[in-house]
Amino acid sequence: xxxxxxxxxxxxxxxxxxxxxxxxxxxxxxxxxxxxxxxxxxxxxxxxxxxxxxxxxxxxxxxxxxxxxxxxxxxxxxxxxxxxxxxxxxxxxxxxxxxxxxxxxxxxxxxxxxxxxxxxxxxxxxxxxxxxxxxxxxxxxxxxxxxxxxxxxxxxxxxxxxxxxxxxxxxxxxxxxxxxxxxxxxxxxxxxxxxxxxxxxxxxxxxxxxxxxxx
Amino acid sequence: xxxxxxxxxxxxxxxxxxxxxxxxxxxxxxxxxxxxxxxxxxxxxxxxxxxxxxxxxxxxxxxxxxxxxxxxxxxxxxxxxxxxxxxxxxxxxxxxxxxxxxxxxxxxxxxxxxxxxxxxxxxxxxxxxxxxxxxxxxxxxxxxxxxxxxxxxxxxxxxxxxxxxxxxxxxxxxxxxxxxxxxxxxxxxxxxxxxxxxxxxxxxxxxxxxxxxxxxxxxxxxxxxxxxxxxxxxxxxxxxxxxxxxxxxxxx
Numbered sequence: 001x002x003x004x005x006x007x008x009x010x011x012x013x014x015x016x017x018x019x020x021x022x023x024x025x026x027x028x029x030x031x032x033x034x035x036x037x038x039x040x041x042x043x044x045x046x047x048x049x050x051x052x053x054x055x056x057x058x059x060x061x062x063x064x065x066x067x068x069x070x071x072x073x074x075x076x077x078x079x080x081x082x083x084x085x086x087x088x089x090x091x092x093x094x095x096x097x098x099x100x101x102x103x104x105x106x107x108x109x110x111x112x113x114x115x116x117x118x119x120x121x122x123x124x125x126x127x128x129x130x131x132x133x134x135x136x137x138x139x140x141x142x143x144x145x146x147x148x149x150x151x152x153x154x155x156x157x158x159x160x161x162x163x164x165x166x167x168x169x170x171x172x173x174x175x176x177x178x179x180x181x182x183x184x185x186x187x188x189x190x191x192x193x194x195x196x197x198x199x200x201x202x203x204x205x206x207x208x209x210x211x212x213x214x215x
Numbered sequence: 216x217x218x219x220x221x222x223x224x225x226x227x228x229x230x231x232x233x234x235x236x237x238x239x240x241x242x243x244x245x246x247x248x249x250x251x252x253x254x255x256x257x258x259x260x261x262x263x264x265x266x267x268x269x270x271x272x273x274x275x276x277x278x279x280x281x282x283x284x285x286x287x288x289x290x291x292x293x294x295x296x297x298x299x300x301x302x303x304x305x306x307x308x309x310x311x312x313x314x315x316x317x318x319x320x321x322x323x324x325x326x327x328x329x330x331x332x333x334x335x336x337x338x339x340x341x342x343x344x345x346x347x348x349x350x351x352x353x354x355x356x357x358x359x360x361x362x363x364x365x366x367x368x369x370x371x372x373x374x375x376x377x378x379x380x381x382x383x384x385x386x387x388x389x390x391x392x393x394x395x396x397x398x399x400x401x402x403x404x405x406x407x408x409x410x411x412x413x414x415x416x417x418x419x420x421x422x423x424x425x426x427x428x429x430x431x432x433x434x435x436x437x438x439x440x441x442x443x444x445x446x447x448x449x450x451x452x453x454x455x456x457x458x459x460x461x462x463x464x465x466x467x
Binding site: 002005071072073074075076077078210211 | 422423426450451452453458459462463464465
């Protein structure tokens, strides 16, 4: 029985790793699409999201199967439960990347009101956070999780700056109002991505330590 | 006010001749809780259970050292066996009704303890069959042989029989091991109901059962208690590697 459980856990784990890399790749592509105003790439991000969703479903099915048939306890139980939670966060991150891609399509080829500086900066941190939180889950590295979660404050701060700057621009550039609103939404989506990365860190902490932590 | 612990055990060691079956057991059993004892075969959990009503006394060459304190009284030094068995009832793996009527099975204990009045006995029988969730199924055939009941019914009858002498503690040694899932569920629901009035200690081979019904769980291995904690904690986040290995099926 133990071998069967180990094999299935390994299978779920491998699927999760693929899902993670797809999610990471999709945020990167969504940001590239924004910076280069590449609408084809935006379409690709939107298509890829379906694949991410299907991974979530498949991993969830496997988790349910394991709970139903293997009666997992102890670290097995925590691993399965954590996986179940993490895939929800990953799926949401995927959705936010898709949202960004949709917004990129709305902006289209319209000239940008200003060169993008803080948004890519914010995206860079959010992407690194997602990358680190996934590594943290893989290695069970708790130190890394604390470092990663601290970066959420940087993202929040950048978002506040972007927000203030765009609202200021809004008053004098009414013809750009849709674009300003779109850029605000991108900031918001990036902020949410960083929040989900934080969740993943907290979940991975629980998996390793068996105790919840509000980091 | 009653103390929180119904049983306190201090440095209990038990030997069957040269073989040490229990080693340095220290544990406090809480009142009105269900305490599950788990562990692989031969780990000492049933031996431990039997020390709580001195069933091991029946086994030759058994030496018990240490203190087993029931509500402040050392059960090996300060109480007679009849009183102890009245306060600490037991239900076994295989239902073992006496080959007599359903009524007589339940009335047997109270009679042995001197109750003779028929009306009182009738009341005791009815009350305890109700407590054991068996009354509705047997009220019209109380004079029929207990041997005609199904396995699950027989086990509930044995529980009613144990309850009839008004114990404080009920020991259960794998009480559902020979029952089907429906009968098992009934016994588990009954255990959950009974803990309001009694303290229950149950040996089970099913970790799922321990998870479903117990508040506290003790994991035994080779005569020692490796870990004792709240059931949820023990099954989701055990603190000892041996416990983790056992509950995740890595050995045992």
